[in-house]
Amino acid sequence: MKRYIAILTLVVLCATTAVAQELADSLYHHFDEVEISASLKGTTTRYAPVTATTLSLRSLENRGVGSIKDISTLAPNFYQPDYGSSITSSIYVRGFGSRIDQPVLGLTIDNIPVMNKNAFDFDFYDIRRVELLRGPQGTLYGRNTSGGVMNITTLSPMVWQGLRAMVERSTINSYRASASYYAKPTEDFGYSLAVGYNHDGGHFTNHYNSTICDDGDSASARLRVQASKGFWSFDNTLSVGYTREGGYAYHHIQPETGIVEEVAYNDPSSYERLNISEGFVASYTTPTLDLSTITSYQYLDDCMTLDQDFSPRSMFTMQQMQREHTLTQEVVVRNKERGVWQGITGAFLFGKWLDMSSPVTFKEDGINDLILGNINNGIHNVFPDSNMLFSTNEFVIESLFAIPTYGAALYHQSSVELGNWSLVAGLRLDYEYATMEYNSFASVPYRFDMTMPDFKEFRTEFKGRERQHFFEILPKLSAEYTTPIGDIYATISRGYKTGGYNTQIFSDILQSKMMTDMMADLGIELDSAEGATSYDTAEATKYKPETSWNFEIGTHLSPAEGLNLDGAIYWIECFDQQVTVLPKGKNTGRMMSNAARARSLGIEFSADYTLKGLNLRADYGYTNAKFREYDDGVQNYRGRFLPYAPQNTVALLASYTFTIQNETLKQVTLSADYRGIGDIYWNETNSLKQSYYSLLGAQIALRLNAVTLAVWGKNLLNTDYNTFYFKSVGEEFYSKGLPLQVGVRLSLNL
Amino acid sequence: MKSIRRFIYMVALLALGVGCDTGDNNLPTKPVEEECYIGTLSVDQNDGTFYYQSNVKTTYEISAEGRLSFAMYSVKFAEGMPIKLNMFVDGVEFIEEDGQYTLSGNGIVPYAMGGPFEKFTITNLTGGLTEESFSLEFLCGEYPVTYSGVWRTI
Numbered sequence: 001m002k003r004y005i006a007i008l009t010l011v012v013l014c015a016t017t018a019v020a021q022e023l024a025d026s027l028y029h030h031f032d033e034v035e036i037s038a039s040l041k042g043t044t045t046r047y048a049p050v051t052a053t054t055l056s057l058r059s060l061e062n063r064g065v066g067s068i069k070d071i072s073t074l075a076p077n078f079y080q081p082d083y084g085s086s087i088t089s090s091i092y093v094r095g096f097g098s099r100i101d102q103p104v105l106g107l108t109i110d111n112i113p114v115m116n117k118n119a120f121d122f123d124f125y126d127i128r129r130v131e132l133l134r135g136p137q138g139t140l141y142g143r144n145t146s147g148g149v150m151n152i153t154t155l156s157p158m159v160w161q162g163l164r165a166m167v168e169r170s171t172i173n174s175y176r177a178s179a180s181y182y183a184k185p186t187e188d189f190g191y192s193l194a195v196g197y198n199h200d201g202g203h204f205t206n207h208y209n210s211t212i213c214d215d216g217d218s219a220s221a222r223l224r225v226q227a228s229k230g231f232w233s234f235d236n237t238l239s240v241g242y243t244r245e246g247g248y249a250y251h252h253i254q255p256e257t258g259i260v261e262e263v264a265y266n267d268p269s270s271y272e273r274l275n276i277s278e279g280f281v282a283s284y285t286t287p288t289l290d291l292s293t294i295t296s297y298q299y300l301d302d303c304m305t306l307d308q309d310f311s312p313r314s315m316f317t318m319q320q321m322q323r324e325h326t327l328t329q330e331v332v333v334r335n336k337e338r339g340v341w342q343g344i345t346g347a348f349l350f351g352k353w354l355d356m357s358s359p360v361t362f363k364e365d366g367i368n369d370l371i372l373g374n375i376n377n378g379i380h381n382v383f384p385d386s387n388m389l390f391s392t393n394e395f396v397i398e399s400l401f402a403i404p405t406y407g408a409a410l411y412h413q414s415s416v417e418l419g420n421w422s423l424v425a426g427l428r429l430d431y432e433y434a435t436m437e438y439n440s441f442a443s444v445p446y447r448f449d450m451t452m453p454d455f456k457e458f459r460t461e462f463k464g465r466e467r468q469h470f471f472e473i474l475p476k477l478s479a480e481y482t483t484p485i486g487d488i489y490a491t492i493s494r495g496y497k498t499g500g501y502n503t504q505i506f507s508d509i510l511q512s513k514m515m516t517d518m519m520a521d522l523g524i525e526l527d528s529a530e531g532a533t534s535y536d537t538a539e540a541t542k543y544k545p546e547t548s549w550n551f552e553i554g555t556h557l558s559p560a561e562g563l564n565l566d567g568a569i570y571w572i573e574c575f576d577q578q579v580t581v582l583p584k585g586k587n588t589g590r591m592m593s594n595a596a597r598a599r600s601l602g603i604e605f606s607a608d609y610t611l612k613g614l615n616l617r618a619d620y621g622y623t624n625a626k627f628r629e630y631d632d633g634v635q636n637y638r639g640r641f642l643p644y645a646p647q648n649t650v651a652l653l654a655s656y657t658f659t660i661q662n663e664t665l666k667q668v669t670l671s672a673d674y675r676g677i678g679d680i681y682w683n684e685t686n687s688l689k690q691s692y693y694s695l696l697g698a699q700i701a702l703r704l705n706a707v708t709l710a711v712w713g714k715n716l717l718n719t720d721y722n723t724f725y726f727k728s729v730g731e732e733f734y735s736k737g738l739p740l741q742v743g744v745r746l747s748l749n750l
Numbered sequence: 751m752k753s754i755r756r757f758i759y760m761v762a763l764l765a766l767g768v769g770c771d772t773g774d775n776n777l778p779t780k781p782v783e784e785e786c787y788i789g790t791l792s793v794d795q796n797d798g799t800f801y802y803q804s805n806v807k808t809t810y811e812i813s814a815e816g817r818l819s820f821a822m823y824s825v826k827f828a829e830g831m832p833i834k835l836n837m838f839v840d841g842v843e844f845i846e847e848d849g850q851y852t853l854s855g856n857g858i859v860p861y862a863m864g865g866p867f868e869k870f871t872i873t874n875l876t877g878g879l880t881e882e883s884f885s886l887e888f889l890c891g892e893y894p895v896t897y898s899g900v901w902r903t904i
Contacts (some may be wrong), residue, residue, distance in 0.1 A: 381832045383869075451865030522864045523836030525824055 040111050040283070040292045040332050041140050041344060049424060049478035049489035050137075051554055051568040051604055053078075053619070055130040057155075061747075062655060062671055064699065064712050066124050066176070066198075068107075068150070073649040073675045075132045076604035076621025078148075080120075081723040084214065084735045085247040085271045087304050089120035092645040093134055093147030094572060095600035095625025096548070099580050099644065099726075100504065101592050102497040104147030106137065110154055110224075110237050112279035112296045113141070115326045115352060119275045119300055122241055123218055125178040125196045126155040126164060134604070135550045135570065136495025138474035139426035142348060142409050146495030146548045154237075157182040157190030158226045163750040164194075170712075170743025173201030173215075180222075188228045195221045203738055204249035208264040208312050216245025216271075235281040244272045250310045250726075250733040260734055267307035267317045267363075275300045290334040298326040309729050314363035314394075315370070318507070324354040341416055348409040356401040360507035364393040370729070375515060378526040379448075386450035388518075397514075399440040399506040407432040413476065420482050428474040436501040436541070439463040440510045448522060460517045462510050470545050472496050486557035486565075492549070497578060499544040500592070508589035509540065543592040548574040554604075566606040572625075574598045579630065579684075582727055595632065598642055600625035613657035613669075621649040630684065637684045648692060650676035667703035672696070682725035693721040693737075706749050713742045786823075787884040789899020793827045796893060801828050808884055808899055818842040818853065820886075827893060837862045839872060844879070853877035853886070860890075 053075035055065070065071060068089070069080045079092040083099075091097050091105045098104065107114040114120060134148040141149045155164075161182045168176040180194030202215030220241040227234045248269045252261045276299040284291040301323045309315035332346040362371065367390055375388045413426030441461035447454060478491035519526055554568030577596035583589060602623040609616045625645060630637040641647070655671030678692030696717050701710040715738060724735035791803045803826055810820040819840040826834050838861040844851045855875035859866045875888035877897075886897040 378832050381830075448864045450869075451861075451863045451867055453865070456864070519833075523838075524863055525834040526832065 040281070040290070040294065040334075041346075047480075047482060047487045047556055049422070049480040049487075049491050049554075051134045051552065051566070051570075053132045053134075053606065055132075057126075057128050060124065060127055060130065062669065062699065062701070063653065063673060064697070064714065065127075065130075067121055068124075069121065070124075071130065071132070071150075073621075073651040073677060074619060075134065076606060076619045076651075077134065077602060077623050077649055078132060078621070079646050079649060079677065082735075082738065083724045084249055085304070086121040086218075086243055086245060086273065087118050087271050087302065089117045090644070091117075091120070091147070094570060094602055094621075095623040095642055095645045096147055096572070096574060096577075096598070097645055098497070098578055098592070100590065101500050102144050102546075102578065104144070104497060106141045106143075106145035106149040107152070108141075108149065109152045109239075109277070110235070110279060111151075111281055111292075111294050112237070112277060112298075113328060113330075114277075115298055115328065115350065116275075116300050116324055117144075118273065118302055118322070119241070119277075119298075122275075123176075123196050123198050123220055125166065126180050126194050126222075127152055128155045129153040135491065135552055136474070136476075136493040136548060138430070138472075138495035139411060139413055139428045139476040139493060140344070140346075142411075142428060142430050142474070143407065143432065143472075143496065143498045146497050146546070146550075154222065154224070155180070155182060155192065155194075156226060156235075157184050157192040157224060158228075161190070164748065166745060166747040168743055168745040171201075171741050172203060173199075174741075174743070175199050176745075190226045192224045193221070194224075195219070200245065202246065204263050204736070206249075206265060207262040208266050213246045213263060213265075213269070214249045216243065216247070218243035218245070231284050231286055233283045233285065235279075235283075237277070237279045239275075239277045241275045242273070244270070246270055248306060248310065250724075250735050252311060253732040253734060255732070264312050265307040265310045266312045266314060268305060269307050270305045271302065273300070273302035275302075286336075288335060288337045290332070290336055292330075292332045294328070294330040294332070296326075296328045298324075298328075300324045300326075308360070309366070309731070310733055311731070313365040315366035315729060316363055317361045319357070319359050320503075321357045322354060323356075324352060326350065326352045340418070341414060343412065343414045345412045346410075348407070348411075350405075350407045352403075352405045354401070354403040354405070356399075356403065356503060358399040358401070358503060358506065360397045360399070362395055362397065367394070371511065371515065375518070375526075383450055386448065388446060388448050389455075391445040391447070391455040395442060395444040397440065397442040397507045397510045399438065399503070399510070401501070401503055402437040403434065403501060403503075405432065405434040411474075422480040422482065424476065424478040424480070426476040428472075430470070430472040430474060430496075432470040432498055433467070434470075434498075434500065435465060435467040436503075437465045438503075438506065438541070440506045442510055442514060444514075446518060456521075458514075458518055458521060460510065460514045462506070462513055466501065466542050468499055468542055468544070470499055472545060472547070485559050486555060488555045489553070491552045491554075493552075494547065494549050496548070497546040499542065501542050502540060502589075502591035505540055505583075505589040505591040508583055540591060543578055544576060544594050546574065546576050546578045546594065548572050562610040564606075564608045566604075568604045570600075570602055570604070572600040574600070577630075581632065596630035596637075597628040598625060598630075599628055600642075613659060615653070615655045615657075617651075617653040619649070619651040623647055627684070632684070635685065640684055640686045641681045643681045643683055643686075646677045646680045648676065648678060650674070664704050665702060666705055667701075669699075669701040669703070671701075672698045688725060690722045690725075693719050695719055695737075708745075708747045708749075710745045710747070711743070712745065713740070714738070715740050785901075785903050787899035788902045789884065789897055791822070791825055792896045793890075794894040795828060801826070806897065806899065808897065810879065810884070812844075818844045818851070820884075822897070827890065827895070835862045837867070839875075842875065849880065851879040853879060855888070 069082055072079045077094045090099050091103050093104050096104050103117040107120055131151040137145040137149040161184045163181050165179040176198045178196035182192040184190035198218045200216045202212035204214050206213035222239045224237045249263045279296040281294050304320045306318045308318045328350040330348045334344045372388055409430045411428035415424040443459040445455040445457050474494050476493040480487050480489035550572045552570040557565040576594040577598050578592045579596050581591050581593045605620045607618045625642040627637045627640050652674040657667050657669040659667055675695045680690040682688040695715050697714045699710055699712040701708055718740040721737045722734045723737045786807045786809050788807055791806045793801045806825055807823045812818050821838045823836050824834040841858055842853050842855045844853050856873050858872040859868050870891040873889045877886035882901050884899045888895055
């Protein structure tokens, strides 16, 4: 312990030198004041015909942003809730989103597109800039960007050199640490290494065994090497991330009373993920042209283990193990000449090879309730004293998948400056080919006790191959008029979420098939099997792309020094909307279906005022998103609000930095932030909702030259709210938001 | 002609896993797809009413040992019965005369739902079988059952 104190003292002493202060100043000054966009697809200045929110390094650190989820509400109508696990990176933008499968938001990190949303939830450190473009960005970014795209840029050793370190301790028993080193030994060569570790002590107790269920650990490292020679520059980033966590703190809702019970489930639940990303960018830059080639390899290996009934009963458990290799290649050409015309042209190729195993283990209660119960209900009508029996208390439905997906795209976007007018037109052609080979099977010994003296091994399987082609045309048109205090623009664009396969429905299909086949094996047909769902399997296992048109008018204004105002109104028409469908009855799976048409209307407003040490910021988004058509065969939901997306997002920030003329203490920054979210409807009937709720946060940061000590609090009023609602096996559950958290952070910039 | 048809039945039933050994519960699960008798089943409900089921498919087989068996597919014995079952009856006695079979049997335990179905033991079975038609009368448990079908190629 003494050794640690000595090291810490030494670090603080070093950090309080004048040199250290200079370096730290340069870090924030550089990234706050200079408009930097490392995007190879064009700098997004405030005066572009797009609604964008940009968060700088200082802004991210002041607001305690530790992951993409923390950016919720900081950008209007952007919401990534915490559904209890890193795997469920559900994202909602402008009313649209999805609980599973394809996201509405694209993500790039240092120009590398992240191709699997399971890797979206990662620990932030040394993030230099986050740029969130809202509205379809399909023309330049392609698939799964119908809600927008988030471009994340990390610190570069070519622009800043030094040492950074951070340790943080927070409730409950959570801590984070990161360290990074940025060096530029020569003018044309730089490298950096950043590592981070995060331990989450968890907040919710599983009352079945009185243990914390949502604790976890994660670690990551990022090695970046940059070099330049003549017109060429090279940027290589290797990232590795590992996370192992509990989670799934789902509270059962008593059906009769609506009382929300404590978390209690009997089987272990966890999520484990290893992801590796290797990205290489080579750019050839002349005064008139930028040519870039972006190559990436991404590897994701994860395993989700679930007590899928989330109850103390032994119903069934599920594992989902994925191993995915992805290769991407993009070539982008931009002309840089300042003139009437500017253009960007690109081509994109990718291949994804996903192998997945999803064994569902039916346990004693699940066998009796979901399978034998249904069969015996029918049998008992004729033979009240006879039963179908299994010789085992559990059996496994194994489902194996091989899902390769290939895509190719060509795009071009031109902009023309005509006086105060700027006109932009773009078009992208996207092609995708996806196949799925599946093999789902189960084997169980059974007997009908009236006629069969012995158990008989029964095997059922469902195997085959599906293939799909998608071809999408993604145009964009915009016009912008610039005045001395800002601009006004109008944009029409089309985006899409790609199609895919419903791997999560296979256990249901096989469960249903098992009942039918077992009956056939016995030579009987049930007139009706309560709880059994019949599937048109070819249709149930796949879904096609969701497309949307976005019409938007917006403005960016700077009416006074330090004051920036942004506003937009939009109208989105969504076709073939992918909605999550739960099969009727007590079933175990879920699937995506292109069952709906919807529209969304809304407004977004951001104001930012900076005067000396004062910073005031407000972001507000309103969405009115409703079904135009959606009939699930039981009910018509036309006119109902889309579930899961918030109608209002509010973020307010006030911070003031006192500059102190003191040898040691240089600055004191006080900041307070308010976030409001809601209403969020939980179902298509709109009978359940999370009403608008408020979260208060605050931070006080003392800057001692290169060392900053911050004490922060989140959800200071300990607001009780729900982040998620779902049904499983006919039962309803809530996931709760995190309670009051406080922490202390010590960071160093040398 | 008849021997060919018998051969087809035997092959089909074997393919479906039909065994004539009473200890075997690999019972027919599907009707012969292309050729069978199709007719109407009538069950006296013993309360003055009858339950009728049309389009009931049946097949028969004569084993090398000279035993006749027949199978009835997807049959119900009462309106309220929520399941249909395949029933296999083995060990029917028969006399052949000029291509016509006269059937009889008593105390035969049918096979259904994976094994012997003692609750519905067949008694007083009589019937006739030709290339064109198949008729049966028997007591299934306590319920009088009749069946009359004609040869169809589906």
